[in-house]
Amino acid sequence: MINKHSLTPIKMLLFSFHGANTMVISFLPLLLTYRGLSGQEIGWVLAVGPAISIFAQPFWGFISDKYQTVRKVLLATSVGLVLSSLIFFQMKTLVFILGFAILFYFFQSAISPLADSLTQRRTEQLGGSFGSVRMWGSIGFATCSLLVGQLMNWIGIQYLILPYLFMTSIVVLVSFHIVDIQIDKKQVRLSDLFKLIKDPALFFYLAALLLVSITHRTNDNFLGLYISELGGQDNLIGIAWFVGVVSEALVFALAGKWFKKYHPLVILTGAGLIYALRWFLYGYAVHPIFVVFFQVLHGFSFGIFYLTAFQYVTRLIPEQLQATGHLLFATVFFGISGIIGSLGGGFILEYYGGHTLYLTMGVMALLGSCFILLYHIIIRHISTAIR
Numbered sequence: 001m002i003n004k005h006s007l008t009p010i011k012m013l014l015f016s017f018h019g020a021n022t023m024v025i026s027f028l029p030l031l032l033t034y035r036g037l038s039g040q041e042i043g044w045v046l047a048v049g050p051a052i053s054i055f056a057q058p059f060w061g062f063i064s065d066k067y068q069t070v071r072k073v074l075l076a077t078s079v080g081l082v083l084s085s086l087i088f089f090q091m092k093t094l095v096f097i098l099g100f101a102i103l104f105y106f107f108q109s110a111i112s113p114l115a116d117s118l119t120q121r122r123t124e125q126l127g128g129s130f131g132s133v134r135m136w137g138s139i140g141f142a143t144c145s146l147l148v149g150q151l152m153n154w155i156g157i158q159y160l161i162l163p164y165l166f167m168t169s170i171v172v173l174v175s176f177h178i179v180d181i182q183i184d185k186k187q188v189r190l191s192d193l194f195k196l197i198k199d200p201a202l203f204f205y206l207a208a209l210l211l212v213s214i215t216h217r218t219n220d221n222f223l224g225l226y227i228s229e230l231g232g233q234d235n236l237i238g239i240a241w242f243v244g245v246v247s248e249a250l251v252f253a254l255a256g257k258w259f260k261k262y263h264p265l266v267i268l269t270g271a272g273l274i275y276a277l278r279w280f281l282y283g284y285a286v287h288p289i290f291v292v293f294f295q296v297l298h299g300f301s302f303g304i305f306y307l308t309a310f311q312y313v314t315r316l317i318p319e320q321l322q323a324t325g326h327l328l329f330a331t332v333f334f335g336i337s338g339i340i341g342s343l344g345g346g347f348i349l350e351y352y353g354g355h356t357l358y359l360t361m362g363v364m365a366l367l368g369s370c371f372i373l374l375y376h377i378i379i380r381h382i383s384t385a386i387r
Contacts, residue, residue, distance in 0.1 A: 015140035020167035043346020050338025053109035061327030080107035113330035135252035142245035149238015211368030218341035232288030247299025265376035271305035272369030283358035
């Protein structure tokens, strides 16, 4: 029997953090446009996050595993997030925006993968479903995308800091009530981290995900600008994210039923193909309302892809390095992919337009699906040969 009370703080943490994160993903590019930055300059700023996460996420994951605490690391990062956002959201020139983005993303980038790692281990310990708890992050994202979009229409994008501080303050308060997972395990050393990085099965798995994850991060950064390019207003951007993340929440809620029926790599290949279809549809859209409609596919692409990829990577990570491994996964999925997506996407958007950007993403997702399927075939062949 699942002790539901013990999962409540985690659900609240996921809801509040992802509610705050919708403002970074959906509305920060609009704030930067308001500050006078070009599409390529916005790409530079957005690339700071994933660039910093490459170092910040493994660092915080290693600290969490070494001292066997997620709660204290979440407290440190959430307090740092609130304080750094007070400065970052107020900067008006490119140099200062880039400088304080480093500090902001150092704290921000670790919270989601740490929360997901804790959720995975806590639900596994209680015999629950990871997806049914993780969907509270999607609900928070969807709710805030709709409400904040309307709020920005009323008060102006320059006041984005106000709802962001409100939600991140809840993250801090909830972190005090998080219960750590107690696991008997050997002392984690720095050398263990390097062994994990050098693990060939993990390395090639993460490499196989890269092309598809690049397209996902590109869309995160530029969906709002693309809707604006097509003539949509700020509230339509909020509605678009609301539609997408509601579908994501439904997928997370029902994930336990389909995850056990098929091999994870087959599911990943299928989700990659849905990504490709989604981007091609966006690329040929002639009105922003079509993009909003096609956001229904967000759940069947990202929802399935991320949940399956996260749970499969857990199989490849030693128990004593779960937090480190999960943050290493996030470094590739959101970090490296985010750098390429931000810089490349910003360049294509500025010089060739949104239609070209999304058609290019469609081709990349199609190729990425082929790489995942190839990885699956190779892994299955090796397993058969060992038997």
